[in-house]
Amino acid sequence: MNLLELKKISKSFGGIKAVDEVSLEIEEGKIYSLIGPNGAGKTTLFNIISGFILPDEGKIIFRGEEITNFDIWQRASYLSRTFQLTRNFKNLNLKDNLLLSFDSPYENIFRFWQFKKKYEKEKIEIIKEFLNEIKFTREFSAKASEISYGQAKLLELTRAILKHHEILMLDEPVAGVNLEIREIIREILRKRRENGDTILLIEHDMNFVMDISDYVFVMSEGKLVAEGEPKIIKNNPKVLDSYLGAE
Amino acid sequence: MEIFNYFFHLGIIFSIYSLLVLSSNLSLGYGGLFNLALPGLALIGAYTSSLLSLKTNLPFGVIFVITLILGYLVGWIISKITNKLRGDYLALVTFGFTFIVFTLALNWESLTRGALGLPSIPKPKFLFFQIESLIEIFIFYYLITFIVYLFLQKLIFSPLGRSIQALRDDELAISVLGRNPLRIKSLVLGISGLLSSLAGILYAHYLSYLDPYSFGLGDLIFILSALFLGGLADNRGALLGTFLLIIIPESLRFLPLPSYLVGALRQIIYSLIIIIILWFRPKGIFGKIDLS
Ligand SMILES: Nc1ncnc2c1ncn2[C@@H]1O[C@H](COP(=O)(O)OP(=O)(O)OP(=O)(O)O)[C@@H](O)[C@H]1O
Ligand SMILES: [Mg+2]
Numbered sequence A: 001m002n003l004l005e006l007k008k009i010s011k012s013f014g015g016i017k018a019v020d021e022v023s024l025e026i027e028e029g030k031i032y033s034l035i036g037p038n039g040a041g042k043t044t045l046f047n048i049i050s051g052f053i054l055p056d057e058g059k060i061i062f063r064g065e066e067i068t069n070f071d072i073w074q075r076a077s078y079l080s081r082t083f084q085l086t087r088n089f090k091n092l093n094l095k096d097n098l099l100l101s102f103d104s105p106y107e108n109i110f111r112f113w114q115f116k117k118k119y120e121k122e123k124i125e126i127i128k129e130f131l132n133e134i135k136f137t138r139e140f141s142a143k144a145s146e147i148s149y150g151q152a153k154l155l156e157l158t159r160a161i162l163k164h165h166e167i168l169m170l171d172e173p174v175a176g177v178n179l180e181i182r183e184i185i186r187e188i189l190r191k192r193r194e195n196g197d198t199i200l201l202i203e204h205d206m207n208f209v210m211d212i213s214d215y216v217f218v219m220s221e222g223k224l225v226a227e228g229e230p231k232i233i234k235n236n237p238k239v240l241d242s243y244l245g246a247e
Numbered sequence B: 001m002e003i004f005n006y007f008f009h010l011g012i013i014f015s016i017y018s019l020l021v022l023s024s025n026l027s028l029g030y031g032g033l034f035n036l037a038l039p040g041l042a043l044i045g046a047y048t049s050s051l052l053s054l055k056t057n058l059p060f061g062v063i064f065v066i067t068l069i070l071g072y073l074v075g076w077i078i079s080k081i082t083n084k085l086r087g088d089y090l091a092l093v094t095f096g097f098t099f100i101v102f103t104l105a106l107n108w109e110s111l112t113r114g115a116l117g118l119p120s121i122p123k124p125k126f127l128f129f130q131i132e133s134l135i136e137i138f139i140f141y142y143l144i145t146f147i148v149y150l151f152l153q154k155l156i157f158s159p160l161g162r163s164i165q166a167l168r169d170d171e172l173a174i175s176v177l178g179r180n181p182l183r184i185k186s187l188v189l190g191i192s193g194l195l196s197s198l199a200g201i202l203y204a205h206y207l208s209y210l211d212p213y214s215f216g217l218g219d220l221i222f223i224l225s226a227l228f229l230g231g232l233a234d235n236r237g238a239l240l241g242t243f244l245l246i247i248i249p250e251s252l253r254f255l256p257l258p259s260y261l262v263g264a265l266r267q268i269i270y271s272l273i274i275i276i277i278l279w280f281r282p283k284g285i286f287g288k289i290d291l292s
Helices: A040-049 A093-101 A117-133 A149-161 A180-192 A206-212 A230-234 A237-242 B002-031 B038-055 B060-081 B087-107 B134-156 B158-171 B171-174 B180-209 B217-230 B234-253 B259-280
Strands: A006-014 A018-026 A029-037 A057-062 A079-081 A167-171 A199-202 A214-222 A222-229
Touching: A006 A040, A006 A149, A006 B038, A018 A040, A018 A057, A018 A222, A029 A040, A029 A206, A040 A079, A040 A167, A040 A199, A057 B158, A079 A149, A093 A149, A093 B158, A117 A149, A117 A180, A149 A167, A149 A180, A149 B038, A180 A199, A180 A206, A180 A222, A199 B217, A206 A230, A222 A230, A222 A237, A222 B158, B002 B038, B002 B060, B002 B180, B002 B217, B002 B234, B038 B060, B038 B087, B038 B180, B038 B217, B060 B087, B060 B180, B134 B158, B158 B180, B171 B180, B234 B259
Parallel strands: A029 A199, A029 A214, A079 A167, A167 A199
Antiparallel strands: A006 A018, A006 A057, A214 A222
């Protein structure tokens, strides 16, 4: 069974058809990329899948169950995502930003008063281990508003990865970051796939996309114009036309 | 002993207003919700508890609990109605709520006696313990404020408090992490409502008199000023802000000035403190957050 299926999803903003009858299927354990020129509707499609926007038409199916009208927070139980414009909790420190990845039994009006710091030790260890792995060295007490752009991207990515999910959706994870961080992100994503994670990412960096993806979807003007393995996509005239030609 | 009574009186006023400022800090400072319903909720608390005390034989303890539950429920209902509203719009609607409560209190004369107010509201009594003298009230009110403070600190530094603050910083990002923002808002506005109605109860049963002007726009300005002075999202700051805004204008009384000057001067000093503090420390004395 497919993990995620979109059936003829459409969405218009005023006169613009941002997403136009897009159907696609995603299987478990692979890295998928969604590419296309600016304004192709990639982010809009992400917003529809994660529940930020309801589609005008079409269905979203997750593991055989229709979730088209679920709330954002309900879909979050199997879906993690990041944003094209990074979203962190700016007044919270890095530790709190990352602890939010985990649900706590004390996050509840009847139990919060039983909470003690020791109940989070284990989670903090998991976080530290992950941060070590990606060589993220900012101190835990730094506020999210004080860190650099690249660090903010890593912070958001880490939160999305540590949060329980069955599909990880990343909107331009390496846009604007330096080479070193791009390599770190490439490595994390590879490792995630080895561990069976399913990833759907939007990216403009063709080298990155062709290198890391198992499968590529190409959008242009709201439509899905091509899909296939990277080496096939690279030589697809439609893609060259609609995308690479436009660069 | 005059002077002692005067200090006890100031102390009691401080404890009542602390509850309102703490309540506002929970919704605005920690939750990022521009909740201007607090004076309205305080009026509801004050009237409910006063009327039940005057018109029924229910013991005060029961009235106390009923009123607090009502305060929570009204806050909860406000959260349901205003769910989609943020920032300015939430401020507008909740301010409207305060105005509606005021108008009701003023015009529903058969129940509230309107502008005549309710006299002879009894002092608090729990089981057999009648709280009567100034010092007893002082101690009782401090105990309550202290418990509320501990409760809020525990809440804020728990995972639940973390989610409340995350909601303030980014509602969409917290939804993506699986939290239902409406649930958090309902909780915050519910607790805020409960604490405001608590302040209303303490006020009415201390002064033994209540009218529709007991809580209003002036209190709203006081609450927000105290909060911005002490610093949003820090409960110690909220208490310090409240303390300073009560003490500094109060100290004018002891200057040899004609009384007509004192009133005006109080307002001026009041505004001046805020301007100076915000100029040198825009986040307030203890404040940590940036709401923009
Ligand atoms: N909330 C919205 N309201 C109105 N129009 C929108 C909205 N969101 C997206 N659009 C429009 O829909 C189209 C697709 O936008 P979208 O952001 O999905 O493109 P994209 O493929 O992610 O582009 P980019 O590579 O620049 O991020 C654009 O024309 C955009 O202006
Ligand atoms: Mg985009």
